[in-house]
Amino acid sequence: METVIAFIIIFGSLVFFHELGHFLFAKKAGIMVREFAIGFGPKILALRKNETLYTIRLLPLGGYVRMAGDDFDTVELQPGYRVGVILNNEDVVEKIYLNREVSNPNVLFIETEKADLSKALFIEGYDEDGNLVKYNVSRNAIVYEKGQETIIAPYDRQFDSKPLGSRAMAIFAGPLFNFILAFFIFLAIGLLHGIPTNEPIISEVISDSPAYSAGMEPGDFIKEVDGVPVKTWTEFTDIVKSSGSEKIQLKVERGGDLVTFAVTPNTVVNEAGEKVGQIGVMYDPPLEKNPMKAFAFGAEQTYTWTKRIFELLGMLVTGKFTIEALSGPVGIYKATEEVAQFGVFSLMNWAAVLSINLGIMNLLPLPALDGGRLLFFLFEGLRGKPVDKQKEGMVHFVGIMLLMVLMLVVTWNDIQRFFF
Structure with a gap:
């Protein structure tokens, strides 16, 4: 039950902030927003305030902001009616x-x-x-x-009446708010839980590893690798990874003394299919609470995960990942269940990563996604006039059908992976 609640809160929050971006920038542009919906399908709750209907719907798999004139919703009275x-x-x-x-x-x-x-x-x-x-x-x-x-909806309140920049911003704001949400979640983690100091201190040495065989111990403070001073754990791991299977000299501080070890890393294949060095040490850094560093931590984590997700997308395009590696709602639910076991801050980190992922996915230039709509705006800017609404609508309709098929395939893969 706790997993269900966590999943609903996390996924609902991501969708809410995504749609809030569309909503706020549409209102700022003077566009009438007919409905702000969380979920799809039949209404569970509905509240009308001024010209907007706010709803929560049965299927918690997304949401939408329905703008006047954006979906052929204008009322027309034909002669004789x-x-x-x-x-x-x-x-x-x-x-x-x-x-x-x-x-x-x-x-x-x-x-x-x-x-x-x-x-x-x-x-x-x-x-x-x-x-x-x-x-x-x-x-x-x-x-x-x-x-x-x-x-x-008078024409000046309709989506199509607004300048290209205002329309593009109303669409782009959804993914943008997902990145902003991720930043604030990482910021909150830094303020409440603390920020890893990134000091190169070994917390655990795996048995039967190269580091264990060399005599390294938990608490060793890495000072140099092959005579090169290191100040952070990241610098240390980057050097070890790039060394492959070549022997390296590690100088560590232990109990106030400097001790040197010769270690020959094992080679492993990472997610990108590259061979990297690994010596078998773990890192559990001390934490510090510093508002300024928490702000930098939020920005750094948002950038790092954005870069990482783009790298994974590139691997999917090049065939290093297959469609079987993708996860849908079932996979996200199972991952949430596993992450929840490590506490609230792990859940917060997971929510931030999902928010970035949602923002990036929506920016892909595919029909029916925000990125697809932005692509049509780009064509409009280059041509000097909008693409025919009927043709654009047909493209988005085909895109929705293809996305539904993809969702069914991914969900079926998740079910087979986790339940069979």
């Missing part, structure tokens, strides 16, 4: 009923001749006495149809 309207004190339409039967006695029925609920904001048609009438429509008019309420 019979609608009911309610006027305010200035004879401006503030409510429009598309239902054939309306019980409200204040409703005036019109057989539409012409109407524009986007730019000119008017309805013209024939009333019940056969007279041609024309009414202006309020910018905040509400359309009622089959029990649903929709606020009309």
